[in-house]
Amino acid sequence: MASNDFAEAVKELVADKGISEELVLKTIEMALLAAYKKKFGTTSNAETFIDLDNHTVKIYSKKVIVDKVKDPTFEISIEEAKKYHPEAEIGDELLIEVKPEDFGRIAAQTAKQVVRQRLREIEKDVVYNEYKQREGEMIVGYYQRERGGNIYVNLGRAEGILPKSQQSPREHYKLGDRIKALLLEVKKDPKGPQIILSRSHPEFVKKIFELEVPEIADGTIVIKNIVRDPGYRTKVAVYSPRDEVDPVGACVGLKGIRIQAIVGELEGEKIDIVKWDPDIKKYITNAMNPVKIQRIIITDEEKKEALIVVPESQLSIAIGRQGQNIKLVSKLVGWKLDVITEKELEQSEYAEYARKTVEELFSGGESTGEEEEIVTLKDIPGIDEETLNVLEKANLINIEDIIDKSVDELASIEGMDHEKARNLVKILSENVEIVEEEVVQEEEGVAVEESEDEEVEYYQCPNCGAKITEDMDRCPS
Numbered sequence: 001m002a003s004n005d006f007a008e009a010v011k012e013l014v015a016d017k018g019i020s021e022e023l024v025l026k027t028i029e030m031a032l033l034a035a036y037k038k039k040f041g042t043t044s045n046a047e048t049f050i051d052l053d054n055h056t057v058k059i060y061s062k063k064v065i066v067d068k069v070k071d072p073t074f075e076i077s078i079e080e081a082k083k084y085h086p087e088a089e090i091g092d093e094l095l096i097e098v099k100p101e102d103f104g105r106i107a108a109q110t111a112k113q114v115v116r117q118r119l120r121e122i123e124k125d126v127v128y129n130e131y132k133q134r135e136g137e138m139i140v141g142y143y144q145r146e147r148g149g150n151i152y153v154n155l156g157r158a159e160g161i162l163p164k165s166q167q168s169p170r171e172h173y174k175l176g177d178r179i180k181a182l183l184l185e186v187k188k189d190p191k192g193p194q195i196i197l198s199r200s201h202p203e204f205v206k207k208i209f210e211l212e213v214p215e216i217a218d219g220t221i222v223i224k225n226i227v228r229d230p231g232y233r234t235k236v237a238v239y240s241p242r243d244e245v246d247p248v249g250a251c252v253g254l255k256g257i258r259i260q261a262i263v264g265e266l267e268g269e270k271i272d273i274v275k276w277d278p279d280i281k282k283y284i285t286n287a288m289n290p291v292k293i294q295r296i297i298i299t300d301e302e303k304k305e306a307l308i309v310v311p312e313s314q315l316s317i318a319i320g321r322q323g324q325n326i327k328l329v330s331k332l333v334g335w336k337l338d339v340i341t342e343k344e345l346e347q348s349e350y351a352e353y354a355r356k357t358v359e360e361l362f363s364g365g366e367s368t369g370e371e372e373e374i375v376t377l378k379d380i381p382g383i384d385e386e387t388l389n390v391l392e393k394a395n396l397i398n399i400e401d402i403i404d405k406s407v408d409e410l411a412s413i414e415g416m417d418h419e420k421a422r423n424l425v426k427i428l429s430e431n432v433e434i435v436e437e438e439v440v441q442e443e444e445g446v447a448v449e450e451s452e453d454e455e456v457e458y459y460q461c462p463n464c465g466a467k468i469t470e471d472m473d474r475c476p477s
Helices: 003-016 021-040 078-084 105-132 202-212 247-252 254-265 280-288 312-319 321-333 342-347 351-363 385-393 407-411 418-431
Strands: 046-051 056-066 075-077 093-098 138-147 150-154 159-162 178-187 194-198 222-229 233-239 270-275 295-300 305-310 336-341 440-443 446-450 455-460 467-469
Touching (some): 021 046, 021 056, 021 105, 056 078, 075 078, 078 093, 138 159, 159 178, 178 202, 202 233, 222 321, 233 280, 233 321, 247 254, 254 270, 270 280, 280 295, 280 305, 280 321, 305 312, 305 342, 312 321, 321 336
Parallel strands (some): 056 075, 159 194, 233 270, 305 336
Antiparallel strands (some): 138 150, 178 194, 440 446, 455 467
């Protein structure tokens, strides 16, 4: 094991394995000490020197200069010492270089084994540390082989494992196929680091969205939550702190180009993009779209439980295949949700609860048995404080002040925009019932006027339009 061989080995390891030169030289130092011990039975008088300039490591034997040598491992005669240093004297300590070729065949073999074993350990540590730092990142590799349902992926310097549990049932691969996956976890193992990949984890979908939607990558749009039934359906809740940004539209992209790219990466898995809302009822409504919801009843706010009431025709859509839709919506919003029809509600234990809730909603608190008329906008639940303040500044306080206004008219009010205007109109339509005091029905020239007392049938004079009742024989005018 010549010193120049060590230098070449160091250069090769540094270049090919990515191991730092310092670690390689430390390994060679350990090997030389192991060989020294094999040769002399001890390392107590061995000293090493690392030469970074020449990429070598030297080892020396420290010996005491004596007149008569008793232990050649630790002592050297004065005559022999003067060959190394002419001014040597008895009692001095002398460092004598021990060259690798002086160790003998067995000691040299020991050194080689130490180098190989230690370098393998270092290489494992280097790979482990490199990929450990990349946990949670997107990584690309190539299909190598499959064993027991697990797919082994060539990542270049290492091999990744895509377990069966982390695969999508839609996906199938062949040798050499490019695989993009989430680097889920890196574990230490005696055989080397285990690099676990995933294509079924919700975080994988998030990374795909970050790649395809720049607004998500730069923080303009925030992904609030992602839930998946891998291979079948994913629901993504998005939100933007900027009012002028439509988070759902941005994720879909012009003519759906962005969402198509994401669906393509997921091999055709369906994706629902939902607008997140701090109002849980609105959030649930958004998450259930396109299901038409009749009402949402909060049965236990503390436990986060609610009932979603839908028309009979919408029940199967709301629940989904094997309950998939309602399960995903429940996970997305973080509430335990049940779907029932109005008829089922009437027959359930919540029927009385629902009735009282409606009464309290319009009575402002406790039910008195008499409905109180809602007059001011503040009496209507669901209108946020900011909108109320904007309307009040515009001197619009009562319902009658805005009930006939269109979305465009409301949006033109200072401080309002089209989204707030649409929400306001929706809230009014859900909570305010317009009662007509007089209903006139015309049929074949006969009109019926409804009064508090009775219905009075009358005719209209063809000349002046005056009312002619049955007890009158001619026009009063």
